[in-house]
Amino acid sequence: MRRRLLTGNQAAAWGARLSGMEYAPFFPITPQTEIMETLAGWIDRGELTGRLVTLDSEHSMVTAAGAAAATGVRVFTATSSQGLLHAMEMIYTVPGWRAPFVMVNVSRGIASPITLEPDHNDIMAARDSGFLQIHCATCQEVLDAILLAYRIAEHPRVRLPVLVNMDGFYLSFTREPVIIPDAALATRFVGAFTDDDTQFTPRTPTSLGVAVLGGTPYSYFRYQAHQASLNALEIFEESAEEFHTLFNRRPLLIEEFYSEDADIVFVMIGSFATKAKNAVMELRAEGWKIGLVRPCLLRPLPIHAIFKALTGKKGVAVIDQNLAAGRGGVLHGEITGALYGRPGAPPTITSFIGGLGGRDISGAEFREMAVVTHHAMERGETPPPRLLFTQAELASVRKMQATALGSHALPTKTQKGEGHE
Amino acid sequence: MYRIRFHGRGGQGMKTASRILGTACFIEGYEVQDAPRYGAERRGAPMFAYVRVSHTTIYERGVVPVPDLVVVADASLMAIPAAGLLTGCTPQTILIMPPLYAETPPLPFPGVHLTMDMDKIRETQISPSHLSSLWAGAAARLCGIVTETSLLQAVEEELVLLGEEAVAKNRQSALFGWRLMEAHTGCVTEKREPSSKAPPPEWIEFPWDPVSMSAPAIRSPETSRGVITGLWRSVRPVIDDARCGKCWWNCSVHCPDSAITVNKEGAPVIDYAHCKGCLICVEECPRRAITVRPEERDPEKGDPP
Numbered sequence: 001m002r003r004r005l006l007t008g009n010q011a012a013a014w015g016a017r018l019s020g021m022e023y024a025p026f027f028p029i030t031p032q033t034e035i036m037e038t039l040a041g042w043i044d045r046g047e048l049t050g051r052l053v054t055l056d057s058e059h060s061m062v063t064a065a066g067a068a069a070a071t072g073v074r075v076f077t078a079t080s081s082q083g084l085l086h087a088m089e090m091i092y093t094v095p096g097w098r099a100p101f102v103m104v105n106v107s108r109g110i111a112s113p114i115t116l117e118p119d120h121n122d123i124m125a126a127r128d129s130g131f132l133q134i135h136c137a138t139c140q141e142v143l144d145a146i147l148l149a150y151r152i153a154e155h156p157r158v159r160l161p162v163l164v165n166m167d168g169f170y171l172s173f174t175r176e177p178v179i180i181p182d183a184a185l186a187t188r189f190v191g192a193f194t195d196d197d198t199q200f201t202p203r204t205p206t207s208l209g210v211a212v213l214g215g216t217p218y219s220y221f222r223y224q225a226h227q228a229s230l231n232a233l234e235i236f237e238e239s240a241e242e243f244h245t246l247f248n249r250r251p252l253l254i255e256e257f258y259s260e261d262a263d264i265v266f267v268m269i270g271s272f273a274t275k276a277k278n279a280v281m282e283l284r285a286e287g288w289k290i291g292l293v294r295p296c297l298l299r300p301l302p303i304h305a306i307f308k309a310l311t312g313k314k315g316v317a318v319i320d321q322n323l324a325a326g327r328g329g330v331l332h333g334e335i336t337g338a339l340y341g342r343p344g345a346p347p348t349i350t351s352f353i354g355g356l357g358g359r360d361i362s363g364a365e366f367r368e369m370a371v372v373t374h375h376a377m378e379r380g381e382t383p384p385p386r387l388l389f390t391q392a393e394l395a396s397v398r399k400m401q402a403t404a405l406g407s408h409a410l411p412t413k414t415q416k417g418e419g420h421e
Numbered sequence: 422m423y424r425i426r427f428h429g430r431g432g433q434g435m436k437t438a439s440r441i442l443g444t445a446c447f448i449e450g451y452e453v454q455d456a457p458r459y460g461a462e463r464r465g466a467p468m469f470a471y472v473r474v475s476h477t478t479i480y481e482r483g484v485v486p487v488p489d490l491v492v493v494a495d496a497s498l499m500a501i502p503a504a505g506l507l508t509g510c511t512p513q514t515i516l517i518m519p520p521l522y523a524e525t526p527p528l529p530f531p532g533v534h535l536t537m538d539m540d541k542i543r544e545t546q547i548s549p550s551h552l553s554s555l556w557a558g559a560a561a562r563l564c565g566i567v568t569e570t571s572l573l574q575a576v577e578e579e580l581v582l583l584g585e586e587a588v589a590k591n592r593q594s595a596l597f598g599w600r601l602m603e604a605h606t607g608c609v610t611e612k613r614e615p616s617s618k619a620p621p622p623e624w625i626e627f628p629w630d631p632v633s634m635s636a637p638a639i640r641s642p643e644t645s646r647g648v649i650t651g652l653w654r655s656v657r658p659v660i661d662d663a664r665c666g667k668c669w670w671n672c673s674v675h676c677p678d679s680a681i682t683v684n685k686e687g688a689p690v691i692d693y694a695h696c697k698g699c700l701i702c703v704e705e706c707p708r709r710a711i712t713v714r715p716e717e718r719d720p721e722k723g724d725p726p
């Protein structure tokens with residue numbers, strides 16, 4: 001067991017290495033490429049056996065991953081943003097093959113406008129695909145989640161692929177201390193990928209993902225995959241328990257940070273949640289009864305755990321680092337859906353959209369979200385969702401527009417009173 | 422917590438410098454977070470890397486808005502506002518960099534400005550490819566929380582894949598940077614968390630704008646002229662008139678920035694304010710009439726400052 005400085009990408013590569021990855025189909029994309037490079041470097045230097053191939057696109061990459069997994073090979077791959085979207089047809093297809101493998105997504109905002117920095121719209125697009133989803137807040141969690149993901153994915157009661165998500169830049173390129181588990185213990189934990197259903201040989205051909213005509217068989221197979229996904233809740237807890245015994249760290253369905261006695265709770269996922277921790281500690285020091293609840297597993301959604309953590313709270317502020325056009329924050333919908341109509345559900349659930357395209361969320365903004373939620377609780381009236389976007393930011397966009405549009409810039413009513421000269 | 426920012430151009434080793442410092446502090450038992458930040462990933466583009474060093478778990482993430490130490494590897498970056506060298510500097514911030522260019526106006530920098538003696542470094546014949554270790558060594562000394570042994574061990578850990586010789590040279594370079602800063606040992610001071618009690622954010626009611634401005638489009642060609650891509654250049658293509666056959670179309674058509682125009686005499690002319698130094702023209706010229714020189718800016722000849 002060693003504690004070392006690793007980037008999220010390196011931690012992901014270590015996760016794959018310690019899980020006994022055998023086959024890694026890849027297609028490079030910023031900010032994921034370092035995962036591929038790290039694995040390729042190890043294979044090159046003879047430190048890792050297994051085969052890494054580059055495919056012609058993410059679509060082929062996910063097809064290859066699913067196909068190889070279906071033959072009983074332990075598969076690892078990774079992508080990001082546009083790459084995940086490009087693979088989307090297969091992302092929705094391979095869970096139906098019931099082919100278990102692990103794929104890391106390094107979150108990055110999606111086009112248009114195209115960008116490099118993170119938000120969760122890419123991973124949210126895969127939310128309902130049948131892949132399980134684990135969301136990480138630290139580089140350590142990335143490594144741990146991959147070990148855990150293989151255990152869950154390959155479990156006979158689940159047999160589905162898993163997406164492990166980390167934020168681009170904020171984790172992918174950020175080094176922080178990571179404990180690299182002992183290789184023998186990791187092997188013991190992950191176990192062998194043996195299942196009679198995946199013993200593929202040319203003598204015993206299998207057709208996967210066949211067509212069905214008619215809604216009856218279709219409903220049957222789709223709902224089977226859904227149930228397998230729900231089974232993962234139990235398998236997660238069971239595996240996390242064993243993980244804790246072996247490694248003395250416990251992977252969590254949801255992280256609860258000072259939330260037990262809190263009146264107000266922030267809810268968010270991903271690495272920006274550590275910023276919320278700073279805010280929680282500072283507000284606590286001033287007497288606020290405030291905490292943070294961070295769902296780590298998003299698919300299946302741990303509805304009972306979320307309800308248990310939030311029941312009896314007076315106010316919940318959901319901070320979404322994504323934007324479903326025409327709806328608002330995805331997590332806000334997930335949380336309200338999980339709580340609605342249950343006794344003890346928090347009466348006030350405010351919605352904030354922040355951190356799009358890597359936009360920072362400041363300590364002062366966390367404080368203001370707490371203040372807004374507090375007022376809403378007192379008034380019994382929930383304000384409309386809010387984008388975290390300041391006067392100064394609008395002014396900076398206006399400046400860009402003045403340059404980009406030149407004489408095409410239109411004077412608009414909205415520019416009045418914006419402090420824009 | 423100590424918050425340190427390294428600024429340089431892509432290829433100048435500032436990511437490596439930040440990692441050597443990060444690892445050295447980690448060896449000393451600190452919690453560490455380090456990360457590079459690139460815009461466009463191209464050689465020569467301004468980039469920075471940051472390091473946070475703390476006694477306890479680090480929850481802060483993302484760029485360092487208020488640095489305690491700023492290390493600048495390249496004085497030419499001062500001309501590029503977007504490089505943000507001085508962003509968030511306070512009277513307590515320490516700045517270490519090569520001497521400013523003669524024509525540079527006084528820096529709007531409120532803190533303590535130290536100058537790296539580049540002449541001394543040249544005398545020792547430290548290779549430019551080992552300068553990242555030198556900056557790391559200097560930064561380590563300025564912070565004053567790293568021993569010489571940990572610094573050298575960090576150099577080794579970070580660069581082991583480059584081979585023994587490179588490690589040895591980098592160790593020398595790191596030590597040199599370390600020694601040059603002796604008089605300023607530990608002058609960087611650590612700061613507390615910035616308080617969330619800062620004035621509340623001025624969130625706005627989000628405006629609706631017509632699509633003519635609310636879609637990400639550039640409609641003004643002036644922007645291409647306004648962006649001085651010549652600042653990206655680290656090498657310069659120079660047309661040798663004696664060899665140029667005035668075919669005119671090869672170099673000018675292939676230039677991705679339309680930086681080569683053809684004058685009345687049919688001779689190609691490079692616009693150095695916009696030539697980004699990609700050297701495609703060099704590759705395309707059938708007569709090998711375009712040579713590559715190291716970059717030296719000459720405002721007299723229309724170069725960006």
Ligand code: SF4
Binds near residue numbers: 660664670672705710
């Ligand atoms: S391609 Fe070469 S020969 Fe032709 S105009 Fe350009 S420099 Fe001259």
Ligand code: SF4
Binds near residue numbers: 678698699701
């Ligand atoms: S170096 Fe590139 S940008 Fe510069 S003139 Fe040649 S082709 Fe154009």
